[in-house]
Amino acid sequence: MLRPGDQGMRVRLREAALAAALLLLAACGSSRGTPRGVPGYDAGGGLQLSCVPFARARSGIQLAGDAWQWWDAAAGRYDRSGAPRPGSVLVFARTPRLPQGHLAVVSRVVSAREIRVDHANWAPGGSASRGRVARDQPVLDVSPRGDWSAVRVWYPPVRDYGRTVFPTHGFIHPVIRTAALRE
Known part of the structure; x- marks a missing residue:
C-alpha cells in the first residue's frame, strides 16, 4: 500500500527508470539530434510512441483510456487544477483536429503564461x-x-509557436488523493 510519504520517492524512481530506458533506446537510434537550446524532437530509431503511455510512464499517473478521458478519470483520484507544476500532465480537449485529445508532461514552468513540456506523437499525420x-x-x-x-x-519545423489554439481541461498532478489511497 502506498503511503503519502512514499509518493515522492516512487515518482523519482519511476522517472529515473523511464530516463534510463529512453537513454538506452536513444543509443540505438540516429546520432542526429536537435541543436542544443532549440526545442524539437528526439532523434529516434524508429520507435513509435503515443502520448498516453508516454505520459503515464513519465508522470506516474496511473490512468487509462484516450487522452481526452483522463480529465474526468482523474476526478477524486488525483489533484487537478489550472496551474502547471513540473511533473503534471496537461490534458488537451478532444477536438476535430485531436479526436483522442492529447497529453503533455510539464518539464518546467518558465513563467505564469509559459511552460515547457515533454510529449509524444505531437506531429501532423x-x-x-x-x-x-x-x-x-x-x-x-x-x-x-x-x-x-x-x-x-511550439512547432519545430517553423521554429515558432503554431497558429492553432488548442482547448485544454487543465493539469492533473501526480499526487494520489487520500481517499484513493484507501481503495
Missing part, C-alpha cells in the same frame, strides 16, 4: 515526426483569463 518524443517544447497560455484553458504549442 504522415509526418516523419509522428510517434516521436518532443522534449522541452514551449507551450504558451493564450486564454483570456490566464487559466491555461487555451494554449499554443
Whole structure:
C-alpha cells in the first residue's frame, strides 16, 4: 500500500527508470539530434510512441483510456487544477483536429503564461515526426483569463509557436488523493 510519504520517492524512481530506458533506446537510434537550446524532437530509431503511455510512464499517473478521458478519470483520484507544476500532465480537449485529445508532461514552468513540456506523437499525420518524443517544447497560455484553458504549442519545423489554439481541461498532478489511497 502506498503511503503519502512514499509518493515522492516512487515518482523519482519511476522517472529515473523511464530516463534510463529512453537513454538506452536513444543509443540505438540516429546520432542526429536537435541543436542544443532549440526545442524539437528526439532523434529516434524508429520507435513509435503515443502520448498516453508516454505520459503515464513519465508522470506516474496511473490512468487509462484516450487522452481526452483522463480529465474526468482523474476526478477524486488525483489533484487537478489550472496551474502547471513540473511533473503534471496537461490534458488537451478532444477536438476535430485531436479526436483522442492529447497529453503533455510539464518539464518546467518558465513563467505564469509559459511552460515547457515533454510529449509524444505531437506531429501532423504522415509526418516523419509522428510517434516521436518532443522534449522541452514551449507551450504558451493564450486564454483570456490566464487559466491555461487555451494554449499554443511550439512547432519545430517553423521554429515558432503554431497558429492553432488548442482547448485544454487543465493539469492533473501526480499526487494520489487520500481517499484513493484507501481503495
